[in-house]
Every structure is written in C-alpha cells, then in structure tokens.
Amino acid sequence: MITLTNLSKIFRTELIETHALREVNLQVNEGEFAALTGPSGSGKSTLLNILGTLESFDSGDYLLDGKSVKGLSDAALSKLRNEKIGFIFQSFNLIKDFSIYDNIELPLRYRGLKASARKQRIEQALELVGLHARRDYLPGQLSGGQQQRVAIARAIAGQPRILLADEPTGNLDSLMARQVMELLEQINQQGCTILMVTHDPDQARRAGRNIQIIDGQLHDATMYDPLAAQSA
Amino acid sequence: MEQFIYYLKVSFKGIKRAPLPYALTIFILSVGLGVFFANATFYYQLNSDPLPHKSDKLFFPMALMAPYECNDCKPPSVLSYSNIEKLSQTDIASKAAAMYSADGYLRQSAEQAPLPVSIRITQRDFFSMFDVPILHGSIWPDNSARAEVILTKASAEKLFGRADVVGEKLLLDDRHVTVSAVLDSWQMLPRLYDANNRNHLGDADDIYLPLESGYDMNYLSNSQSQTFDDTDYRQLSTQGRSGAMHQLQYWVQLDTPAQQQAYRQFMHNLVQDEKAAGRHPSEPNNQLVAMRDIVHYFGGESSDIKAFALVTLLFLLVCLFNASHLSLNRYLSNQYEFSLRRALGASRAQLQLQMLADVLLMALFTILGALLTGYAGIKLMNQLLPSNRLFSSWDMPLLLSLLAIAFACSYLVTLYPSLRASFGSLNQQLKE
Numbered sequence: 001m002i003t004l005t006n007l008s009k010i011f012r013t014e015l016i017e018t019h020a021l022r023e024v025n026l027q028v029n030e031g032e033f034a035a036l037t038g039p040s041g042s043g044k045s046t047l048l049n050i051l052g053t054l055e056s057f058d059s060g061d062y063l064l065d066g067k068s069v070k071g072l073s074d075a076a077l078s079k080l081r082n083e084k085i086g087f088i089f090q091s092f093n094l095i096k097d098f099s100i101y102d103n104i105e106l107p108l109r110y111r112g113l114k115a116s117a118r119k120q121r122i123e124q125a126l127e128l129v130g131l132h133a134r135r136d137y138l139p140g141q142l143s144g145g146q147q148q149r150v151a152i153a154r155a156i157a158g159q160p161r162i163l164l165a166d167e168p169t170g171n172l173d174s175l176m177a178r179q180v181m182e183l184l185e186q187i188n189q190q191g192c193t194i195l196m197v198t199h200d201p202d203q204a205r206r207a208g209r210n211i212q213i214i215d216g217q218l219h220d221a222t223m224y225d226p227l228a229a230q231s232a
Numbered sequence: 233m234e235q236f237i238y239y240l241k242v243s244f245k246g247i248k249r250a251p252l253p254y255a256l257t258i259f260i261l262s263v264g265l266g267v268f269f270a271n272a273t274f275y276y277q278l279n280s281d282p283l284p285h286k287s288d289k290l291f292f293p294m295a296l297m298a299p300y301e302c303n304d305c306k307p308p309s310v311l312s313y314s315n316i317e318k319l320s321q322t323d324i325a326s327k328a329a330a331m332y333s334a335d336g337y338l339r340q341s342a343e344q345a346p347l348p349v350s351i352r353i354t355q356r357d358f359f360s361m362f363d364v365p366i367l368h369g370s371i372w373p374d375n376s377a378r379a380e381v382i383l384t385k386a387s388a389e390k391l392f393g394r395a396d397v398v399g400e401k402l403l404l405d406d407r408h409v410t411v412s413a414v415l416d417s418w419q420m421l422p423r424l425y426d427a428n429n430r431n432h433l434g435d436a437d438d439i440y441l442p443l444e445s446g447y448d449m450n451y452l453s454n455s456q457s458q459t460f461d462d463t464d465y466r467q468l469s470t471q472g473r474s475g476a477m478h479q480l481q482y483w484v485q486l487d488t489p490a491q492q493q494a495y496r497q498f499m500h501n502l503v504q505d506e507k508a509a510g511r512h513p514s515e516p517n518n519q520l521v522a523m524r525d526i527v528h529y530f531g532g533e534s535s536d537i538k539a540f541a542l543v544t545l546l547f548l549l550v551c552l553f554n555a556s557h558l559s560l561n562r563y564l565s566n567q568y569e570f571s572l573r574r575a576l577g578a579s580r581a582q583l584q585l586q587m588l589a590d591v592l593l594m595a596l597f598t599i600l601g602a603l604l605t606g607y608a609g610i611k612l613m614n615q616l617l618p619s620n621r622l623f624s625s626w627d628m629p630l631l632l633s634l635l636a637i638a639f640a641c642s643y644l645v646t647l648y649p650s651l652r653a654s655f656g657s658l659n660q661q662l663k664e
Contacts, residue, residue, distance in 0.1 A: 075581065097249065112235075115234065
C-alpha cells in the first residue's frame, strides 16, 4: 500500500543542512497498525508528514497504492489527502468556534458530498467515538480526551484507507490515552491502515509493528512480536 | 450554492473572531472609496457627453473676421449678426441655429410682480439640434420675428400653476407675447452649446425667444459681447444687425465627413472673399470645433476637480495599502485554519472560493460605507464648489462603475493576504 524507496528529506537554512530522513526504505501493507518510534528529533513526525503529503521530500520516491505522489499537482494532492488519508494530531487541531458536527464535516465538505451523505457519515463517526450527544458542543466545552475523539471522528468520517496519527495521546492522561488507543485498535480492526508516532513503549507494543527511526534512518522495520516482548 | 452559503458562514465566523481589525479595514476602505466616489461623480458628470449620438456632428464655427490686424489671434468666440448671415448662406449644414442669452422679467399682467427669467434667444433648429423635448404646442415654423415664447415646464408651472399653457398671453419686459410651446423637463448637462461663454455648468434657461424678436426687443447678451466700433448698440434693433456687435453663438449640424469638409471649404472661401473685399486684414484663422471638443477648446475644464481627482486617487491608493496591511494581519492570524483545511483536503482553488466569499462580504460592507461617505462628500463639495452642484447626481452607469471599483478594491485587499495564507509549509503552520 505504502512504499518508500530511498526517500530523503533535508531541512535547509542559510547556515546549516539537517538530514531529517536518509535513504528510507519502507513497505506498509494494507490493514497494518504500525508505530513509529524513536527519540525526539529523529525524523518520526517528518516521515509521517511526508506520508500524509503535508511535506515534500528531496529524493527517492513515495508510492501510494502503486502510484508515485512525486510531482502531483496541488489539486491532486488535496484530493489524495481528502479521500485516502485521515489525520490525527497531537494538539487535536479542531476549529474552536465550529461545533463538533461542523468540525467533523470539514473534510467531507471538500469532497463535495451531499448534505444527506455527510450527515450519515458524521453520525456514524460520532457513534463510533461515543460523542453523538455532544454534536452541537464547541471543542472548548469538551475534555482533552473527548476532543481527541472528535479529531478521530473527523479523520474516519471520510472513510480513509490510511490513518496517520502524530502522538495522538501525547496531551492526554493515561485513562484517556487508553480509551483513544482502544478506539484506534477498533478502527484498525475494521481494515484501516494506521501509522502512529508515539513515544510511549506500551502503545508501541499495542501496535502490530514497530518502526524505529534514529537520526533519520530506519533501524528496525520488522513486525513487532508480542510473545518475544513478554518473554523479555 | 449550498457550499457557497457555507463559505459565507465561515466568513462571518472569521469576522466574529476579530471584529475590530475587520471594522477598521472596512472603515479605511470606505473612507478612501467614498472620497474617490464623491470626486469621481463630479469628474464623470462634468466630462460626460450629453449627446453622444451627435456630439461629433454638431460644430461651432468661428472665423477671424475682425476689422483690425491681428496675427496669430484666435477668432472671436462670439459672432456678429452679419457674420452669422454670411455663414448661413449655404445649405451644406443639415441644421443651424444662432443664439445668445439675456435677462428679462415675465408676468401675466401688469398688476403682478415680475418674475426674473433667463432668456435664450435663438432659432427654431436649436430644439431639434440639441434634442429638446416638447411637451405641449409646437416650435416656431421659421426664423422670422414673432411675439411668441417657449416656456420650460418649470416656468409654466411657476407662472400658471400648470404645464399646458399654449396660447396664454404674457408680458415679457412689458411687451405682449404668446406662449407657443412648453418644453418637457430637460437639463442638458453640461450645457455644451454655451461652453464658449463658460456657462456650460449652469442651469438651462427659463424661456426661449426667436432671435429676430430678441434683436427687435433690444436684448443684449448677458454673457459675452465684443464690438470693434463706437456704435451705441443699446439700440440693437436698428444697429445690431449691420454693425460689428459680436454676441452670437452659432452651431451647425454637419452629419457626414463630406459635409464637414465642404463646410470648412465654404468658410475658407468666405474668409478669402471677405479679405479680398478689404473687410479684415488679418491672416485667416477658421475653426470648426466639434461639440465633444468644445470645453477643451475654450479651456473650460474645472481645474479644481482635476486637482481633487489626483488627490483622491492618491488617497485611495494609501487607503488600499493600509487596508491590505490590516487584512494581511487578519489572514495571517487565521493561517492555521487555512492550513488545517488544506491538510483535510481543501485545494487552493477551494480556498480561493472561500476568499471570494470574504470578498463579497467585504465588498458589501465597503460599498455601503463608501456610498454613505461619498454622499456626504458630495454634499460637502456642493458647499465648497456650488457652481458644480448640478453635476452631483449618480446615474446607473456611474453607480455600476463605482460598485465595480469597490468590488475590485475589496478583491485586491483580500487577494494578496489570502494567497499568502494559503501558501507555505502546512506542517509548520499546523504546529504553530
């Protein structure tokens, strides 16, 4: 589903060049739940942003469903983000003066769905995250965990094939974090591929695969083995 | 449509987030545009063509036929009766009318208080040449003297309390005259037929009298006259037609280029004949000025309005710059939301549609503010420059042009900031 070949990313300023990603090769198959782990500044978020086409790359190639995203127009990238990818950000990124319903509706609006179709998808997503009763609330009226569930609802309402989550529990307490993780697992079980950046080893263990990044290089792209982890 | 209503809703939310900067942007734009509107109104009206379908067919002929030597002189801008007679001795022109204006008093009977009136003393073709509408009665059948006047509708209503007064008797400076026709409401703006006297910004005259009757009644011009001898022209009826009293304006209608060329040749021949007869010693200098060029020829453009036009244009540019700056700040503070929308799948084209909704709202508020400011500006300019007060109205083409300018300014003020906000690193902006 996702294939990265020799992908590199360099951040340049007037004085220095920082190699955020070096010659990354990665294959992610449909339905996987992969955790991206590594120390701060290792390139996890950069990789996630490139996978989400929020950021460009300098060399190598990125194939999504067998098609390269390199050189795609702004309109094509927007369409790709809108139809295939869902985002979950650490800081939720909800629009504060939009209701929960309106926030979830955003990506569906840009897909050009009719009002009835939008409503049906939003209600399904709200049911899934358990916030149907709060559809008219503003984000500020919800707890952090609830806000992240709204962000998840927004991400899945478009029925994306890939969910990219950048430290989705980073701003939540352990109880809330566990609820969000359970929700992500539930979504993954329904067939959605998930790539999640996390610093939390427990959460990384809950993902089916752990991809470690150190200094912009992929160190271990193997499937995570829960039995081996238990024996250790 | 549903999506565009959504964009409008989002625009309103954007305004509610930061109402003060938005109000300030609207205020600055409204003031700049309002001041520009006020001046543009006068500029447009003063430079408008009241007869666009024939302003290139009506001509003001002038010939240097003065009885003294004058080289490099312009021909007099008024003509003598005898010169008019000579210029009329051809059938090249489709129509022709000589005219001048005078002051008089009008009343129904000797017992009534006299009403001061402005009289246009002219010939029958005046009315068809300048498209003057007739409400009641008919125009004089020829150019001979007759004790008949044509009233404007306003004069008829002022004197009789009604408009249909054809056949009614009046006293014009205590001479008996009959009303032969009443004009419908008519105001030629600017009155280009009077531009040689620089009276083109004034009101139309109150009554119309045949030229021959004007001379018979000894009416002297109230605007411009020249003479080259010592004759007492107060006795216009006996001296005016043959002497060198120059007070007449003369207009001819030349419909085709061939007619215009033929008339120029006719004027050339006439002046050569006059010179050969020893009636004027100067080098010939004939002018045939088209109506659309007449104000420029006589230097009648309002320099005040021109200067104001330049100042208001500069002021508008300053306002646009300031409004753009405010707008940029507003958009940059909303850049996070732009980026979020892009991350969630909005293309730049879709964001530009959002911007169009912003422009529409801004244009709506700006137009309202600008029209109010413009209206106030016009009232102020009417106080400062009362001679231009007739040129302070808005007609549909002007209003539509002003609305288009306001929309374009709103677009300009929004375009650059929104483009700035919709470009840049998505990832970086989402982190901020």
